[in-house]
Amino acid sequence: MNRRTLLKSAALLPLVPASQPLLTTAPAARKRSVRFAYIGDTHITPDTKPMESIAKCFHHAQNQADKPSFVLHGGDVIMDALKQDRDGVQKQWDAWHTVMKADNSLPIEYCIGNHDVWGFEGAKSDPMYGKKWAVDLMKISGRYRSFDKNGWHFIILDSVQPKPDGMWYTGNIDPEQLDWLKQDLAKTGTKTPVLVMSHIPIFSPTAFFSEQNNKDGNWTISGGLVLSNTPELLKLxxxxxxxxxxxxxxxxxxxxxxxxGVTYLCNGAVSGNWWKSDTYQQTKAGYALIDLYDDGTVERTYLQYA
Ligand SMILES: [Zn+2]
Incomplete structure (x- = not known):
């Protein structure tokens, strides 16, 4: 193509309207993809205080002028199933469903917490022993899973595992789940922003809150506080x-x-100090509004509901 034909074909190109700038140097403003409420560690019992407070928390979230589109429950829905018999566990789930029916109209996604696992010694041969009961009542497809919401990929992990002696619990991502996680990330590719949720933190300085984790000048952080295979996850x-x-x-x-490049967020607790007081260490009882943006950024607003 010589200069003459080049100019000719250029002349055939549609004209750019004068109002439309040819070059922009400013980056495009980020757009919010989704806002949801992170509600976790509710530790419900059939007692008045937890039931009323959790109801209040859900109303607080739903009455926001800029309302969340769903709830992500980060686990420990009920006070404890690790050491309770069937009747005791049933009563706690019943209390939860009573509050959900009366006080929540938002869709809700769950992540399993350690206290949601039925670990009662006398229930070992019961088909509901372990996570099955919680998975059924949470109406989730499995103990770990992933789904998409408005351009973000959500990966919900199961961080609660039995110890080598079979007793509950320690924190890690078991080999089967790790394989699935690797496949899920590979399938998602490197463009879609990803949110990972695990009840027990992958990476958190909160493990340093207590001098009890320091013995003779050395920090001892158990897998029950921060996942024991965190290094593998960080590399992944x-x-x-x-x-x-x-x-x-x-x-x-x-x-x-x-x-x-990953923002790790540990998100307080609705139950504060397990309902004994509204503050645990220096953190007030509360829940979080999480805003995810199309450029992969995340903002958290932690709110007290009472
Ligand atoms: Zn908890």
Whole structure:
């Protein structure tokens, strides 16, 4: 093509309207993809205080002028199924469903917490022993899973595992689940922003809250506080720059850690100090509004509902 034909074909190109700038240097403004309420560590019992307070929390979230579109429950829905018999566990789930029916109209997604696992010694041969009961009542497809919401990929992990002696619990992502996680991330690719949810934190400084975790000058952080295979997860996430945020509960404490491009958020607790008081260590009882944006950024607003 010589200069003459080049000019000729250029002349055939449609004219750009004068009002439309040819070059923009400013980056496009981020757009919010989704706002949801993180509600976790509710530890419900059939007592008045937890039931009324949890109802209040759900009303607080639903009465926001800028309303969340769904609830993500980060686990420990009920006070405890680890050591309770069938009747005791049933009463706690009944209390939960009573509040959900009366006081929540938002869709709700669940992540399993350690206290949702039925670990009662005398129930070992019961088909509902372990996670089956919670999975059924939470109406989730399995103990771990993933789904998409408005351009974000959500991965809900099961961080609660039996110890080598069969007793509950310690925190890690078991080999079967880790294989699934690797496949799920590979399938998602490196563009879609990813949120990871695990009840027990993957990476959190809240484990340093207590001098009891320091013996003779050395920190001892159990897998029950921070997952024991965190190093493996950090390496895996590093391969996927689109893994943007990892939420947790469990500690009843509030933190934010930015590490290798991932924002780790531990999100307090609705029950505060397990309903004994509204503050645990220095963290007030509350829940969080989480805003996810199309550029992969995340904002959290922690709110007290009482
Ligand atoms: Zn808890």
């Amino acid at each position: 996430f590093y391969q996927y720059p689109n893994v943007k945020t990892a939420l947790s509960g469990h500690m009843h404490l509030l933190d934010r850690v930015d590490y290798n």
